[in-house]
Amino acid sequence: MNPKTCHHLSSNPSSVKSKFTRRHYLYGKVKIAADKSLALAVGSRRAWTRALLWKIHYKARRQRSRFNTKKRLKEKKKKNKKKSDEEVGFFHANELRKLVPGGQAMDLCSLLDETAHYIKCLTTQVQVMKSIDQIYSL
């Protein structure tokens, strides 16, 4: 399983994730749970945690009210257009803005700041999840 998933992840993570999410409801739940616990553990002091929490909440709300899939696609397209207009700073930074939650609305200086904090928290999250995995694989 490991090499297979690694290969898939490296090639096209989003498609793998979507396939997996459709078949495995729990994967999505665990991912959401992990993100949410990470964001809540840090608290609302950081912009990225607020953005992450808001995103999770927003997605839950959207799922609950059961929008049309067509509507969702339209909204996504609109969002993408808007984002491309708001390029500020390095052109490299846009990639980073996509990765860091809430990075679209930040200037470069605070983006770098948030990125540093986000990296630290992600590494910690990875270690926690690895240890949890170890516990359960025993």
Place this chain on the structure above:
Amino acid sequence: MDVGDNNDAGSQNRNECVMNCPSSGMNTKVSGMSLNSMSMYKSSSGADHFFGSGWDPVVSLSHGENFGVSSMVSHCQFATSPYAVVMENQGISSTSNLAQYSSDPSFVELVPKIPGFGSGNFSEMVSSFGLPETAHITSSGCSPNFTPSKESGNKRNSANVAQSFEDHQISEEAAIGTSTNGKARKRTPESSSPSNPEKNGDKEHQNDPSGESLGIVKEQDEKKPKMEQSIGANSRGKQAAKQAKDSSNSAEAPKEYIHVRAKRGQATNSHSLAERVRREKISERMRLLQELVPGCNKITGKAVMLDEIINYVQSLQQQVEFLSMKLATVNPELNIDIERILSKDFLHSRSGGAAIFGFSSGMNSSQPYSHGIVQGTVPSIPTANPQFPPLHQSMLDPELQSLFQMGLESGSAVDSLGSHGPSKSEL
């Protein structure tokens, strides 16, 4: 837990110090101390607010009072303990703390420079643990204390670094301190000499309101521009040489705003000054990031560095996804337990037990991608099943458990409901 015991001891010590050391002990030490508090705040906020919950009380302590080295020791342990409780990995927290310390050499200067002080704000610290407002209040209150002897404070710091590291009892910090001590020593002469450029600032006053007077950030950047200017000067080669000759060690004027002086041979336009400050901030942050991302010490240049950072963040996120996939498939019982915990308040009436058992057996026997679970069973799965035994609760460490529950209970019960499907009468 050792850390817990030290916390109690430390808190008792601090309480005693409150009695002994009244707030009227403001002397020349205050200048160095307030400098330290500001740098500390900068290190805590600039580098890591994650640990800021532990460090904000440090700032509040430093506001009017004196620290003790012992209290610093216990406080550092104090700072690590809530983090450990939160993330349940004390090794990680200590190493991350170390990373934080090593990434901020200015911190080295202020760690030892905390003589025996008490704290009138200790009760405030205990009560408002981790509140950023205390940091705001204290750092804004620090400004009147900031005396012009910043430079002398720097020199004293570099002198005290050597002494107090012997006295210092934290082995970790001492190790880091000695390792970064050389760095700190190198930087302090740099910062003291070229930090006072000639071009006197009518321009500097113009620059102050021009966007740099960020409330709290004032204090934390008072030391920053000095360091950044010194670093920027050194990186600019020729100009640095000129400055080393020409600049005299005049005392820095007390700063409430971010005073940026134009260096010799550079434009004094207010716009370019602001630009320079901004660029230096960005380069400072890039340096911090460089230390965080492994294997990026040799890379110079923002573009390449940014690419590396992007790759690293992507890889971390992929790791998280992969691990969550793994956890989801390998351990369905855990997730269902979580669901049970989450939804116990909401879904007592639901009858999802049969679906859960069917789902779990299916999960156990199959591989991730060949699994054929129908989406139809999904909505009924996460309903509460009070009969389902708490399998792994005993296996989980209490901190891990609390981590899960904290993350999942507070609000994600709504999520679980939201993702369930039609039958949500409670909502």
